Amino acid sequence: MTFRLPDDESEKPDLKRRDFLRSGAAVAVITLAPGVTLTAFGGSEAEAGAADAGKRWGLLIDASRCDPDCNACVTACSQENGWEDTGKPETDAQWIRKVTLKDKATGRESSLPVMCQHCEEPPCVDVCPTGASFKRADGIVLVDKHICIGCRYCMMACPYKARSFIHEPIVNQKSWAPRGKGTVESCTLCVHRVDTGRIPACVEACAATGNKAIIFGDLKDPESEISRRLAEYPSLALRADLDLNPGVRYTNL
Amino acid sequence: MFRLLLIFALALGPAGVVTAEDHGEPISKMLPQLPPATGEPHPEGNEFWRKKHMELLSHDRNLTVREGEREIQASLKECFVCHQAKDENGTPVSADDPRNFCRVCHDFVGIKVDCFVCHRSTPDGVDEAAQRAGGEDRADMVRDGPDLEELFAYLDGLTSPEMAQTEGIGE
DSSP states (O other), rough: OOOOOOOOOOOOOOOOHHHHHHOOOEEEEEEETTEEEEEEEEEOGGGGSSSTTTOOOEEEEEEEEEOOOOOHHHHHHHHHHOOOOOOOOOOOOOOEEEEEEOOOOOOEEEEEEEEEESSSHHHHHOOSSSSSSEEEESHHHEEOOOTTTOOHHHHHOOOOOOOOEOOOOOOOOOOBOOTTTOOOOOOTTTTHTTTOOOHHHHHHHHHHTTTOOOOETTTTOTTHHHHHHHSSSSOOOOGGGGGGOOOEEEEEE | OOHHHHHHHHHHHHHHHHHHHSSOHHHHHSOOOOOOOOOOTTEEEEEEHHHHHHHHHHHHHHHHHHHHHSSSOOOHHHHHHHHHOOOOOOOOOOOTTTSSSHHHHHHHOOOOOOHHHHHHHOOOOOOEEEEEOOOOOOOGOOOOOOOHHHHHHHHHHSHHHHHHHHHTTOO
């Protein structure tokens, strides 16, 4: 019965100090009232991790280049992130789907992929009761499944129906894309790839088909291809009336 | 309070009997049998990690998820680089198997680990589905503990006056 742990705390590294050093950010704490403090993080946020506040990742989707019969982006996303069609369309996860729009007046149809639009003002973040739904410094909107309670408010709030709930136990997840029963999930803009300098799987797959309908890039960098194209050609946001300023933009719809 | 104390006494009782009688089995045999680890030992020492692993994992997971920090020290994947239990054929065992590194201790103390509802517990490519099918359901990771309902009923019986009378307890 001697599976005892040491009581002495002094030998442990000071985690708080480590936190501070790792974050590399200056912290200002203002005491408003006893027990109520206001903490502001500033300074070199870029050093804290790959999520750089100086960037905003986005996609530009050219509907005129999107082949109505092509499903490469959806397949690539599914393979990359380990979600699949299990034959239960009511409950299966859909991180990205192909949508066909038809202009009723003219009959013109256009095909386009729709995924999480990575809004600047994400309604899913507004409604999340636990803070699980959040926007990274570089504009990627994610679910922190560690604290997601599966209430699905975000699914109701999202005007793009971009989020899915996992209803059943899952096995054989990808190590870079953990997913599990009882949590909400959506397109992560392949955050694990972006953090290591790669492009999202859908963009890569679309380029591989030769259609090159999706461009990925930094919307805050005026020199990036996506910014130059956006500056040059007309584009639009889906449900622009909601004023969410999505990071995913469409042309030639 | 009395009830709680009694539960503790009952829970510890059998263990005390075993140690007192000492069937020639060393106490270390009764402790969790950890799978052998590979790689360099932790510079902070094992005691530190035994006590602090969840804090470290939780701290670094927030760095990764929230700030995109991928060069972190404490991650589940990193743990399993050295602490991967293997079966007879040398296949890494998943958290569905009681030999899994995490489960050895967590089963011992009766704590359910939620990590592997979402995370892999084996390297990419190992078929965890086969182990799930052959193993126990994750919901049953805390296995047959004492039936608390039965225990409470028994204790209620002990402390009620009628019971004390009929059984002759408390006279």
